[in-house]
Amino acid sequence: MSVRKFDIVVxxxxxxxxxxxxSARQAGASVALAERATPEESGGNTRYTEAFLRMxxxxxxxxxxxxxxxxxxxxxPDPGVAMETLRARAExxxxxxxxxxxxxxxxxxxxxxxxxxxxxxxxHGVKIAPLPTPFLTTSTTRISPVGGGLALVEALTAQIKKLxxxxxxxxxxxxxxxxxxxxxxxxxxxxxxxxxxxxxVVLACGGYEGNPEMMARYHGDRGxxxxxxxxxxxxxxxxxxEMALAVGAATAGNFAMFxxxxxxxxxxxxxxxxxxxxxxILVNAEGQRFADEAPGPVDAWYERITRRIHAQTRxxxxxxxxxxxxxxxxxxxxxRTDQPPIVAGSIDELAAKIEVPAxxxxxxxxxxNAACGDGEWNxxxxxxxxxxxxxxxxxxxxRPVASPPYHAYPVIASNVFTFGGLRIxxxxxxxxxxxxxxxxxxxxxxxxxxxxxxxxxxxxxxxxAVFGKIAGERAGEQVRTxxx
Numbered sequence: 079m080s081v082r083k084f085d086i087v088v089x090x091x092x093x094x095x096x097x098x099x100x101s102a103r104q105a106g107a108s109v110a111l112a113e114r115a116t117p118e119e120s121g122g123n124t125r126y127t128e129a130f131l132r133m134x135x136x137x138x139x140x141x142x143x144x145x146x147x148x149x150x151x152x153x154x155p156d157p158g159v160a161m162e163t164l165r166a167r168a169e170x171x172x173x174x175x176x177x178x179x180x181x182x183x184x185x186x187x188x189x190x191x192x193x194x195x196x197x198x199x200x201x202h203g204v205k206i207a208p209l210p211t212p213f214l215t216t217s218t219t220r221i222s223p224v225g226g227g228l229a230l231v232e233a234l235t236a237q238i239k240k241l242x243x244x245x246x247x248x249x250x251x252x253x254x255x256x257x258x259x260x261x262x263x264x265x266x267x268x269x270x271x272x273x274x275x276x277x278x279v280v281l282a283c284g285g286y287e288g289n290p291e292m293m294a295r296y297h298g299d300r301g302x303x304x305x306x307x308x309x310x311x312x313x314x315x316x317x318x319x320e321m322a323l324a325v326g327a328a329t330a331g332n333f334a335m336f337x338x339x340x341x342x343x344x345x346x347x348x349x350x351x352x353x354x355x356x357x358x359i360l361v362n363a364e365g366q367r368f369a370d371e372a373p374g375p376v377d378a379w380y381e382r383i384t385r386r387i388h389a390q391t392r393x394x395x396x397x398x399x400x401x402x403x404x405x406x407x408x409x410x411x412x413x414r415t416d417q418p419p420i421v422a423g424s425i426d427e428l429a430a431k432i433e434v435p436a437x438x439x440x441x442x443x444x445x446x447n448a449a450c451g452d453g454e455w456n457x458x459x460x461x462x463x464x465x466x467x468x469x470x471x472x473x474x475x476x477r478p479v480a481s482p483p484y485h486a487y488p489v490i491a492s493n494v495f496t497f498g499g500l501r502i503x504x505x506x507x508x509x510x511x512x513x514x515x516x517x518x519x520x521x522x523x524x525x526x527x528x529x530x531x532x533x534x535x536x537x538x539x540x541x542x543a544v545f546g547k548i549a550g551e552r553a554g555e556q557v558r559t560x561x562x
């Protein structure tokens with residue numbers, strides 16, 4: 079087995095890994111980056127996302143960023159243990175330090191560093207601006223890199239190459255090397271055979287959405303119905319989580335959930351999202367409605383609706399729109415599939431084409447139409463135009479589905495990334511199960527646990543950039559300290 083010596087070894091080349099490699103190299107460290115994909119497919123999920131950022135400007139996070147993350151339902155933690163977190167951190171016991179809730183200091187650091195990190199990215203050739211989104215109704219503010227996540231990957235990869243970071247493509251991390259409790263390197267497999275890359279390690283290699291065994295382990299039989307939202311997710315096999323757990327890492331986030339996005343299962347393009355459910359009705363394979371399609375702005379509610387879809391027979395539903403709904407301004411932006419709609423001139427014909435019981439679908443549509451009332455319809459914002467006496471209700475944009483031709487789109491839940499991951503502190507250091515720091519081990523991005531019951535939209539790429547940069551800086555500081 080060959081051994082290569084570096085100060086810092088980064089695993090993964092998405093936004094978190096690239097940010098870590100760049101900031102570590104800027105700190106003066108020698109850096110290796112291990113990436114299991116080819117150069118053409120490197121970048122993980124970042125390569126395929128539009129990389130929306132929950133910011134109101136380049137310098138300020140969205141007003142609701144911290145509240146949205148901390149307001150996520152985290153179960154019912156023991157109040158006796160939770161009260162300890164009000165004391166100085168050095169006084170926390172192990173149960174408090176590893177309590178399975180969001181670390182408020184991590185969230186505060188995310189907000190504090192968001193603006194400076196955007197400026198840092200801008201300084202490395204990334205242009206960031208307010209750009210259109212696929213959400214026809216919104217609850218927060220967003221900006222994004224011009225050219226999406228691919229622009230991030232290309233710009234930062236060019237920068238780290240220019241600065242001398244050595245990239246090992248088609249190299250899969252297998253385990254961590256430790257010495258006296260500290261992480262001192264990474265064992266990996268490359269086309270040339272086994273290799274050990276020595277140095278402090280930054281894990282930025284995503285979750286486990288591309289690993290069917292881990293999906294079944296944590297998500298049961300529904301794991302089989304959940305595919306990655308884009309090609310990059312297929313490379314996320316969960317080794318980073320497993321190797322950290324093997325050296326005693328603590329966990330955070332909800333291992334029973336993932337970030338669910340509604341997509342057209344017929345499409346093979348990245349993020350073939352269907353965000354138009356507020357303007358029609360959703361029916362399952364039995365031809366019945368099962369969820370409120372429009373509780374509020376689609377960007378705040380699509381994930382929870384998608385989870386209801388995931389729970390249906392075969393994990394599929396059908397969005398039914400009529401001709402009136404098709405006239406919603408800019409509706410095509412919310413229908414991101416490259417596949418055509420299923421079109422029919424009558425409800426019975428539509429039922430035959432989507433293979434649901436015609437009598438049930440007809441009854442479902444008739445009951446829904448009868449429950450729709452009068453009122454001013456406004457597709458641009460929640461309009462309180464709700465059904466009456468119907469279960470489940472539709473809270474906004476409730477107009478009869480009565481104008482042929484009818485269009486339908488199949489919808490399933492895709493797995494953008496998994497929620498369960500490693501626990502880090504605000505310096506991106508991985509913590510052990512007693513709340514102590516595992517020396518020489520850092521983590522950033524989707525491999526870290528932050529979410530519990532609902533994804534805080536447009537925060538994933540943001541946290542990857544912020545904590546990737548922090549991980550690289552912190553690891554670089556440790557190298558300089560050790561050298562002194």
